[in-house]
Amino acid sequence: MLADVARYAGVSTATVSRTLNEPDKVSAQVKARVQTAVKKLTYVPHGAARALASQRSHATGIVVPTLRAGLFAEGVEALQRRLEGSSYTLLLASSQYDPQIELKEVHTLVEQGVDGIALVGNSHLQQVYDLLRGKRVPYINTYFYTKDSPHPCVGVDNRAATYRLTKILLDLGHQDFSIIASPTQNNDRAAERIAGVRACLAEHDVKLSPSRILEVPNQISDGRAALKALLDAAPSITAVLCRRPFRSPQSRRCGATKAVDHRIR
């Protein structure tokens, strides 16, 4: 502990603490002695003690629906790498798309004293927001963005994106649409994407019956089956708005959704 280092270096614990946290406020002479002592004793600061004394944990948290989606796995890794440079650690939790589990995870993270927390999407239990506000824990909703969100958020404006995609397809002359979407249960991003399409079509008086919107799991095989089902039921379809398998960052440049605007088959 600090005391050992202090004794070894022949200084006070305060000085050791300073050399570690505010090196400028220490003379070169003493600084050197302390640093030697630190190495000699392989001193490792006690995070909990430090957190208790300074009231900050040097840890942040993120809770994602799942890591099985490449999208989130990559986001988590990116965050961790960014944090690494600042000697901040990342507490990870996953909710399995279950709001209750998410609440529990957030609570655990708050208990651990994270200095900030990242969530996915904008829809969370009121208790989550209450807890965060109550404990004054900064938070941000990711993978989501709307101009008028009441919460801090960063990400794709899914609704706007699909609105634009749909507009393009309309301009190309398409009139017969359908959507292969992700399950919208506890997934506001997926819901927003559908909403964007509906809004655009409605604005242009193009019909989109519920049967043309298929919500299926994010597996390639499910998407394939859905497409087949759609075309079997309505061969007249010329435009399908669908997801795309997650690949490299480059291949994602165009946004959250891919539009197929050529004749199928």
Added chain:
Amino acid sequence: MLADVARYAGVSTATVSRTLNEPDKVSAQVKARVQTAVKKLTYVPHGAARALASQRSHATGIVVPTLRAGLFAEGVEALQRRLEGSSYTLLLASSQYDPQIELKEVHTLVEQGVDGIALVGNSHLQQVYDLLRGKRVPYINTYFYTKDSPHPCVGVDNRAATYRLTKILLDLGHQDFSIIASPTQNNDRAAERIAGVRACLAEHDVKLSPSRILEVPNQISDGRAALKALLDAAPSITAVLCRRPFRSPQSRRCGATKAVDHRIR
């Protein structure tokens, strides 16, 4: 804090602490009062203080090479889910297959006071092991297993697996082998897989020239290109030991590697 709850419930902080941690040692009467107070004040324990006093953080850490590999993403998620039940949190770090970064990450985790740590593979800088032993932090190497490992480890015995696969191919009559492998740089699992094949072939006096072993990135496109290159260079090849894209748990049942034992093309 505890004191507030204690005051509200009209008991000492010690009693509050007990009702929270050792409910049995508290009378039903008092327990009820305390629990009401806790809810009324939305009390949330201070993790750092608790860690400092009890000398355990209720946190564990894992450092993986990357989350971009579905294999690791899934492992991390599985660990997190398992921990969730025990109200343990997971500190996540990724090393990008860089031993130095890994050392740094481990150091950060130790600093945070994790109660235990999981690594990937068996090959780590000596300093990593020294640090872990020095600070008495329990650790385990995952995605790796050999009977005689000097370190605690759990996972696939890659060498044994590929040895057996190769044996099967030999028994089927194959004599002309090649391997499409992952980069073995800082990846003892990949190295072990190759070693297993070599060992088996050597034992049966079958040659495998270095040019028949291609180490390429874990992308489907890279694997495809490698296969093409191999067959162009040596059409006589009848068996290729290669990786396979990560899918669902079910499809992984057979082990770490896939063997192609039919004629190609």
Added chain:
DNA sequence: TTGTACGCGTTATCAT
């Protein structure tokens, strides 16, 4: 620039 000493919020020991 350096040292002293108190406080951070719990747990745990020892009385009661």
Added chain:
DNA sequence: ATGATAACGCGTACAA
């Protein structure tokens, strides 16, 4: 069963 109180290891006014 419950309470008083001393650690836990460090940061940080405040003093020197």
